[in-house]
Amino acid sequence: MKNKMKSVPYNASVGHTAGNGIETLTEEKWQAIILNNEAYNRKFFYAVKTTGIFCRPSCKSKMPNKENVLIFDNAQQAITEGFRPCKRCKPTGGPLPDHEWVTQITHYIEANYNKKLTLQSLADICHGSPYHLQRTFKRIKRVTPIEYIQKTRITKAVEYLADSEESITEIAGAVGMYNTSYFTTLFKKKTGLTPTEYRQLNRNKEMYTGDKNDNKK
Numbered sequence: 001m002k003n004k005m006k007s008v009p010y011n012a013s014v015g016h017t018a019g020n021g022i023e024t025l026t027e028e029k030w031q032a033i034i035l036n037n038e039a040y041n042r043k044f045f046y047a048v049k050t051t052g053i054f055c056r057p058s059c060k061s062k063m064p065n066k067e068n069v070l071i072f073d074n075a076q077q078a079i080t081e082g083f084r085p086c087k088r089c090k091p092t093g094g095p096l097p098d099h100e101w102v103t104q105i106t107h108y109i110e111a112n113y114n115k116k117l118t119l120q121s122l123a124d125i126c127h128g129s130p131y132h133l134q135r136t137f138k139r140i141k142r143v144t145p146i147e148y149i150q151k152t153r154i155t156k157a158v159e160y161l162a163d164s165e166e167s168i169t170e171i172a173g174a175v176g177m178y179n180t181s182y183f184t185t186l187f188k189k190k191t192g193l194t195p196t197e198y199r200q201l202n203r204n205k206e207m208y209t210g211d212k213n214d215n216k217k
């Protein structure tokens with residue numbers, strides 16, 4: 001049995017144990033998903049572990065990796081297991097409120113900030129168009145998705161700088177920014193300090209206060 005699954009589901013509380021109405025992914029069901037077969041819409045729903053979203057078989061969203069798919073008898077079971085309804089195919093019948101959708105997107109960013117993220121890849125994963133995603137996200141969060149990604153990365157970098165001895169290059173990579181000079185520029189723009197200055201300042205503060213975990217905002 002090969003196990004090449006590397007990605008971690010964003011919702012660690014989702015328990016994939018048997019006996020929760022989770023069905024087997026048969027070849028027939030997999031074909032229905034691949035072919036967006038509407039005839040199967042009343043027969044099952046499928047959830048994707050890596051995105052935390054569930055869909056109707058007919059959904060035109062990006063095809064998931066087969067090993068990340070879970071099958072449910074009905075929408076309620078998927079919700080109980082911690083999955084959220086897809087914005088595009090609306091597996092619960094009603095439209096997904098924009099707030100819910102934006103929450104899905106922020107969850108995804110927070111769990112995947114260390115990977116390559118673009119507006120297009122977010123739109124694919126969260127089942128919407130880049131244009132709609134940009135507008136809706138900005139309206140609700142008051143920042144663009146890209147700004148939110150940057151903010152998340154800098155917040156994580158601040159933690160790494162305070163709590164680890166890793167180099168600036170390693171920390172930049174750990175927050176998904178492989179261009180160290182761009183990372184330094186962005187960090188300074190957001191915090192007013194370079195990463196090295198921040199680390200130095202934090203160390204000095206620890207010396208005076210003796211507080212090792214002074215991460216208060």
Ligand SMILES: [Zn+2]
Pocket residue numbers: 054055056059060061086087088089090127
């Ligand atoms: Zn869908």
